[in-house]
Amino acid sequence: MLNFFVLSPEIRLLAVDIDGTLLNPQFQISHADLAALRRMHGEGVEVVLVTGRRHAFALPIAQELGFDLWLISSNGAVTRSLHGETLYRDLFPAVTCRELFSVMMEFRNHAVLTFDIEHKGALVLEHMRDLTSSIQRWLEKNMQYIEFVVPIEEALTSDPVQAMFCGPMERMRKAVATLKGSAMKDRVTILRTEYPLRDLCIVDVLNQGCSKGHALQRWASHRGIPREQVMAIGDNFNDVEMLAFAGLPFIMGNACEELRRNGWRVTLPNDQNGVAAAIAEVFGTLTV
Numbered sequence: 001m002l003n004f005f006v007l008s009p010e011i012r013l014l015a016v017d018i019d020g021t022l023l024n025p026q027f028q029i030s031h032a033d034l035a036a037l038r039r040m041h042g043e044g045v046e047v048v049l050v051t052g053r054r055h056a057f058a059l060p061i062a063q064e065l066g067f068d069l070w071l072i073s074s075n076g077a078v079t080r081s082l083h084g085e086t087l088y089r090d091l092f093p094a095v096t097c098r099e100l101f102s103v104m105m106e107f108r109n110h111a112v113l114t115f116d117i118e119h120k121g122a123l124v125l126e127h128m129r130d131l132t133s134s135i136q137r138w139l140e141k142n143m144q145y146i147e148f149v150v151p152i153e154e155a156l157t158s159d160p161v162q163a164m165f166c167g168p169m170e171r172m173r174k175a176v177a178t179l180k181g182s183a184m185k186d187r188v189t190i191l192r193t194e195y196p197l198r199d200l201c202i203v204d205v206l207n208q209g210c211s212k213g214h215a216l217q218r219w220a221s222h223r224g225i226p227r228e229q230v231m232a233i234g235d236n237f238n239d240v241e242m243l244a245f246a247g248l249p250f251i252m253g254n255a256c257e258e259l260r261r262n263g264w265r266v267t268l269p270n271d272q273n274g275v276a277a278a279i280a281e282v283f284g285t286l287t288v
Helices: 018-022 031-042 055-064 094-103 105-110 132-141 169-180 212-222 237-245 274-283
Strands: 003-005 013-016 046-050 070-073 078-081 086-089 111-114 123-125 146-148 162-167 188-195 200-207 230-234 248-251 285-287
Touching: 013 018, 013 031, 013 212, 018 055, 018 274, 031 046, 031 274, 046 055, 046 212, 055 070, 070 212, 078 212, 086 212, 094 105, 094 162, 094 169, 105 111, 105 162, 105 169, 162 169, 169 188, 169 200, 188 237, 212 230, 212 237, 230 237, 230 274, 237 248
Parallel strands: 013 046, 013 230, 046 070, 123 146, 230 248
Antiparallel strands: 003 285, 070 078, 078 086, 111 123, 111 162, 162 200, 188 200
16 A cells, blocks of 8 residues: 655645654654655655744754755744855844934843854853743753853844743743833844743744744745745744745644634644644545
């Protein structure tokens, strides 16, 4: 018995989030999800990974897929191939970032700056005292890139990719409220990613108009693919703009109830091969 895909001619581009979507709770790609994506690629559907991770931290996941593809990283700020070719960078002006830290003085102990380099100084913190319990695993994996600068504004000798605030959900909701209540709210993009089981919220502050959705739209236009032929799968608040752009959006079953009420198709959770399930729902299988 042989199972194979019956391709839908309407979908030419598949955008997939990484954390909470492609990766299961063990931070691995399931065999079913991996096989589904490889079959999609083999049948001519372009796959692009769209993630809040910086490019270097997302690269091993992309390489695991086993085929050539592009990465939209840092929530849309950088679009780059596996081989390092850059299509677009949407950096956060240093002058705006300086103003941000002035507005967010109360939350600067939760702050991380990200720069588009791949050596020490790619990530800049003042200290880790208020970060360790929230993002311990992330800190450990990125120690070779971390530089400590006090005050953090002194690191702004060039434009960063983004500023990030990490901490408990209630604390970060206050941070978002503070920023949205400031005069800066219309000059930046504020994206949040929440992990309730870990009591962790990551608030990314990027250049105005920068998001996964804007980057995916730019990539689709570059490839000559209309939005009606774009499918996207995500699970968190930072995926909203991407899902809103896609002609065929899927939200993961492990997403919060608020997101699952948006009217998008709901696939299985990330511990039940949700990516493969979404692909099967659209493309189907044929048994002969």
